Amino acid sequence: MAFPKEILTFFLSLMAPVVLYTANNISALQKPLVILGVEVASLAAVFFIAYLFVRKEKSVDSLFYVFLVFSFTSIVDLMCALELEGYIKGFMDFYINKGEPYLNTAHCIMKNYWNGGVHFVLLLAIIHRMRKGKSYRSLAFLWAGSMLATQIVFIPSIVIGKHAKNIYPAFWLNLFFLMLSIWTAVKLFSRPRELPIIPADKVEAEQKKRLLFRPVDLLLSIAVLGAMAFTVFRGFVVLECTLDVCFTYIYQYEPYMKDSVAFPKVMMLVFLFYALPLLTLLVYGLTVPGCTWMLDWTLFMAGAIAQLQWTYIGASVHSRTPFTYRIPKEEWRLVMTLNLVYLAVPVLLAVRCYIDPAFFMKPVPPGQADNDKKNK
Secondary structure, eight states: OOOOHHHHHHHHHTHHHHHHHHHHTOGGGOSHHHHHHHHHHHHHHHHHHHHHHHTTSSOOOHHHHHHHHHHHHHHHHHHHHHHHTTSSOSSSHHHHHHTOGGGGSHHHHHHHHHIIIIIHHHHHHHHHHHHHTOOOHHHHHHHHHHHHHHHHHHHHHHHHSTTGGGOOGGGGHHHHHHHHHHHHHHHHHHSOOOOOOOOHHHHHHHHHSOGGGOHHHHHHHHHHHHHHHHHHHHHHHHTTOOSHHHHHHHHHTOGGGGOTTOHHHHHHHHIIIIIHHHHHHHHHHHHSTTOTTHHHHHHHHHHHHHHHHHHHHHHHHOTTSOGGGSOOGGGHHHHHHHHHHHHHHHHHHHHHHHHOOGGGSOOOOTTHHHHHHHHO
């Protein structure tokens, strides 16, 4: 009987605190280049131990090793956030000082909570379904969108922000994680889409309905258009638009976008240049029947925007963010509502596509629905 992969992953991930505590208490391991070597050696050891356990299995999905490695790093991230918040001690001092000192920012703390919580649970669920031979594609798209969003905001922000002078060798391992995330996403998109079995007459009936006669889709379309407008507006704000409304907004409503750490600015630009085109495509998919790609891309977008908004909202009210950059108390309710709605829109759209995907199936050939009825 094969050893359950999710149990193996869980216990290998628990090696992270041991490695961190050991490195934190051995002075020879606290030099910048040595820290990078310890990271690489730890990941290689996790990979090799897992390989020894699963090598006798007839076939092992290559993505298992990817999810295993990221599970390990999720626990590292969680340990980092907990230590910086003062819940634990003696694990991360060496890494914050000579590894990645920018991790003590509010953005990175919130990012690490997400990685250590949401990502870790998702990865265990994915590996469990993988072992059971069940489809894990939907969960994997949530994770891939979230992880890629994390990296494409994190890496550029460090390079252009105020922490650019504090880049140590450990930083460059993030490029490896970015490439690994991209490779995983490409591999997921290239795999055959697993479509649910829906009667042809139901598909035909749904696809004959115009948007005005699909109230849920109509409301979602309006909500996505609103999210697009909010995306453009905040993009103009961080690009220092001279309009009075932009000036007023950044100073009186969301001053966190001015923080010199660059995380919020880069995030708004990612929304503007990446999320905006994808949101446009999602509106198209809600209007034109047969867009089966909606089933994948809505999940990918939901994971990405949920992660970014969680980090942004949390950092904008966190105690490590200077008081002048936090959401003003007078506007707290309005700003929080806008950001939570912005987070909820892609999530609700993904749920809608997952629950009732008939409209997004391939168009039914003429006469097929009638033939199916006759066969019944």
